[in-house]
Amino acid sequence: MEFRLIDRIRERTAQGREDVRLGIGDDAALVAPPAGQELAIAIDTLVEGVHFPAGTDPADIGWKSLAVNLSDLASMGASPAWALLALTLPRQPAEHVQAFIDGFAEGFAQLAQPHRLALIGGDTTRGGLSVSVAVHGFVPPGEALTRAGARAGDVVLVTGTLGDAAAGLQLLQRGARVDEGDGRAAFLIERLNRPTPRLAAGLALRGRATACIDVSDGLLADLGHICEESSLGAEIEAPLLPRSPMLLGAFDERSARDLALAGGDDYELCFTVPPALVAEVQGDLARLGCGATRIGRMVEGYGVRVRDEQGHWLEATHRGWDHFA
Amino acid sequence: MEFRLIDRIRERTAQGREDVRLGIGDDAALVAPPAGQELAIAIDTLVEGVHFPAGTDPADIGWKSLAVNLSDLASMGASPAWALLALTLPRQPAEHVQAFIDGFAEGFAQLAQPHRLALIGGDTTRGGLSVSVAVHGFVPPGEALTRAGARAGDVVLVTGTLGDAAAGLQLLQRGARVDEGDGRAAFLIERLNRPTPRLAAGLALRGRATACIDVSDGLLADLGHICEESSLGAEIEAPLLPRSPMLLGAFDERSARDLALAGGDDYELCFTVPPALVAEVQGDLARLGCGATRIGRMVEGYGVRVRDEQGHWLEATHRGWDHFA
Numbered sequence: 204m205e206f207r208l209i210d211r212i213r214e215r216t217a218q219g220r221e222d223v224r225l226g227i228g229d230d231a232a233l234v235a236p237p238a239g240q241e242l243a244i245a246i247d248t249l250v251e252g253v254h255f256p257a258g259t260d261p262a263d264i265g266w267k268s269l270a271v272n273l274s275d276l277a278s279m280g281a282s283p284a285w286a287l288l289a290l291t292l293p294r295q296p297a298e299h300v301q302a303f304i305d306g307f308a309e310g311f312a313q314l315a316q317p318h319r320l321a322l323i324g325g326d327t328t329r330g331g332l333s334v335s336v337a338v339h340g341f342v343p344p345g346e347a348l349t350r351a352g353a354r355a356g357d358v359v360l361v362t363g364t365l366g367d368a369a370a371g372l373q374l375l376q377r378g379a380r381v382d383e384g385d386g387r388a389a390f391l392i393e394r395l396n397r398p399t400p401r402l403a404a405g406l407a408l409r410g411r412a413t414a415c416i417d418v419s420d421g422l423l424a425d426l427g428h429i430c431e432e433s434s435l436g437a438e439i440e441a442p443l444l445p446r447s448p449m450l451l452g453a454f455d456e457r458s459a460r461d462l463a464l465a466g467g468d469d470y471e472l473c474f475t476v477p478p479a480l481v482a483e484v485q486g487d488l489a490r491l492g493c494g495a496t497r498i499g500r501m502v503e504g505y506g507v508r509v510r511d512e513q514g515h516w517l518e519a520t521h522r523g524w525d526h527f528a
Numbered sequence: 529m530e531f532r533l534i535d536r537i538r539e540r541t542a543q544g545r546e547d548v549r550l551g552i553g554d555d556a557a558l559v560a561p562p563a564g565q566e567l568a569i570a571i572d573t574l575v576e577g578v579h580f581p582a583g584t585d586p587a588d589i590g591w592k593s594l595a596v597n598l599s600d601l602a603s604m605g606a607s608p609a610w611a612l613l614a615l616t617l618p619r620q621p622a623e624h625v626q627a628f629i630d631g632f633a634e635g636f637a638q639l640a641q642p643h644r645l646a647l648i649g650g651d652t653t654r655g656g657l658s659v660s661v662a663v664h665g666f667v668p669p670g671e672a673l674t675r676a677g678a679r680a681g682d683v684v685l686v687t688g689t690l691g692d693a694a695a696g697l698q699l700l701q702r703g704a705r706v707d708e709g710d711g712r713a714a715f716l717i718e719r720l721n722r723p724t725p726r727l728a729a730g731l732a733l734r735g736r737a738t739a740c741i742d743v744s745d746g747l748l749a750d751l752g753h754i755c756e757e758s759s760l761g762a763e764i765e766a767p768l769l770p771r772s773p774m775l776l777g778a779f780d781e782r783s784a785r786d787l788a789l790a791g792g793d794d795y796e797l798c799f800t801v802p803p804a805l806v807a808e809v810q811g812d813l814a815r816l817g818c819g820a821t822r823i824g825r826m827v828e829g830y831g832v833r834v835r836d837e838q839g840h841w842l843e844a845t846h847r848g849w850d851h852f853a
Binding site: 224 | 549563567572603612614616757
């Protein structure tokens with residue numbers, strides 16, 4: 204099974220990376236790292252029922268398992284090169300396995316190909332459905348973006364829009380179909396199943412962003428990591444949160460705000476830049492198609508605080524975000 | 529959970545690899561590959577009930593999940609450097625999770641530490657119990673051992689002894705306990721749960737072995753891969769198969785032979801060398817403690833054939849290996 208899957212992905216991905224000296228088929232792959240570059244390396248696992256709903260299209264699983272890892276490279280400002288894939292599939296009739304593998308390979312390759320990412324290793328085993336992908340990218344020494352470099356006064360920005368993926372998941376859980384209605388559900392579910400890693404944005408932020416993270420667990424959680432690692436706090440203006448028309452069309456204002464604050468899985472970049480560089484960075488990211496919206500700033504202190512349109516601080520409740528009691 | 533596990537492994541493993549520029553805790557690790565070396569990269573997954581029995585000691589799972597990957601580096605002649613870990617654990621009471629993680633971390637670190645292997649990334653998720661580990665090692669350009677270089681007339685050798693791990697699994701399945709009897713079961717089960725990756729042997733074979741593979745699926749299957757990739761056949765002399773006194777004490781001659789031929793999970797190296805180098809290689813591997821036994825030779829043709837002590841060819845049956853009918 205292992206080699207059928209791998210072959211199907213190989214057929215569909217860019218060949219001829221000169222830095223791959225020995226690809227799939229031996230006990231290990233051999234690659235030649237470029238001189239004078241550091242390697243950024245990440246691994247992430249998606250488990251059925253945890254990271255994607257049961258019944259998700261295999262092609263979407265293939266795409267997303269790579270996308271969440273490429274997003275880690277994007278947030279470091281690294282350019283992708285090689286990936287390893289470990290796929291665990293339940294025992295099932297051969298035609299189901301084949302259909303799954305065909306779909307998975309197609310989705311994985313659709314994302315790998317434009318980035319010239321080479322799949323150099325794989326392992327396929329029997330068990331509950333889960334996928335681990337490890338990715339490797341290049342970054343010049345000292346230029347990687349981390350969570351640790353933000354300074355008080357830096358502006359906090361995010362690419363794209365927030366809350367769409369979590370909205371898509373809510374719609375799926377309510378039984379929504381992709382093809383229904385006015386295309387809102389289709390857009391939001393696509394944002395859940397086919398996140399776009401912001402690789403070009405990550406490269407453009409090198410040397411300008413002081414800290415960067417991708418929004419996988421939700422803005423508040425992930426910006427919280429920047430705060431911790433930079434020993435600072437952050438103040439976010441809720442009215443500035445970038446939200447798609449489809450999110451605002453499908454959910455009321457407060458739900459849309461809460462999804463943008465706490466919903467995960469958007470894989471946008473949240474980053475900090477000195478005020479003097481904001482306009483330049485926004486211009487560059489607009490030209491890259493994803494845009495960048497300023498949503499707040501880094502301050503002395505601890506943790507992330509959120510202010511509403513009346514200037515009141517919000518606090519977390521079990522149902523979402525509310526005014527301080 | 530992720531960071532507790534990772535921290536526990538970090539506490540127990542060698543610190544201060546200068547090539548790790550940014551370790552665990554950001555979206556990706558940053559490492560500086562050594563100039564002029566190729567990287568050997570492999571990934572392998574262990575799933576409960578498939579690669580280890582339910583109820584296996586977490587420390588053994590931690591050890592083995594790294595060992596099977598280091599064995600891939602050994603068979604390439606690479607020296608280990610960095611690892612990534614993706615652990616999926618069932619939902620269970622917190623004290624069970626903690627006990628599992630403590631044990632797993634201890635077993636993983638026991639093997640990582642003497643090899644100065646740094647854990648640089650990890651991901652912990654909920655789901656059926658499985659572990660994926662990716663490893664990275666260094667090898668000088670052109671010196672890696674592959675499956676493809678064997679030549680007709682080369683001698684086939686294996687390190688250590690064969691069949692022990694499969695024998696240990698059979699004993700476990702029969703309800704054997706590690707502490708019973710004369711220590712045979714303890715030895716064989718230890719060979720199953722705590723395989724020794726033959727890293728020093730792999731390094732010693734650089735420039736001398738023409739092909740190499742680790743015995744994970746069983747000698748016949750794995751030597752079969754060398755045959756395929758080298759476009760040759762192999763002839764094995766069953767009486768020459770190295771078998772431990774513990775295997776021979778616990779199983780009859782025919783069962784012990786079949787376990788040595790087809791039992792997996794030994795993680796010994798099977799390799800080919802030109803006849804003129806055999807004595808020198810055997811001397812070096814004896815000094816490294818694992819030894820190397822000549823078991824046959826590479827021939828023109830296809831596939832692996834096995835000859836018994838009377839010079840008759842064996843063939844596979846559903847119960848093991850038998851004379852041609």
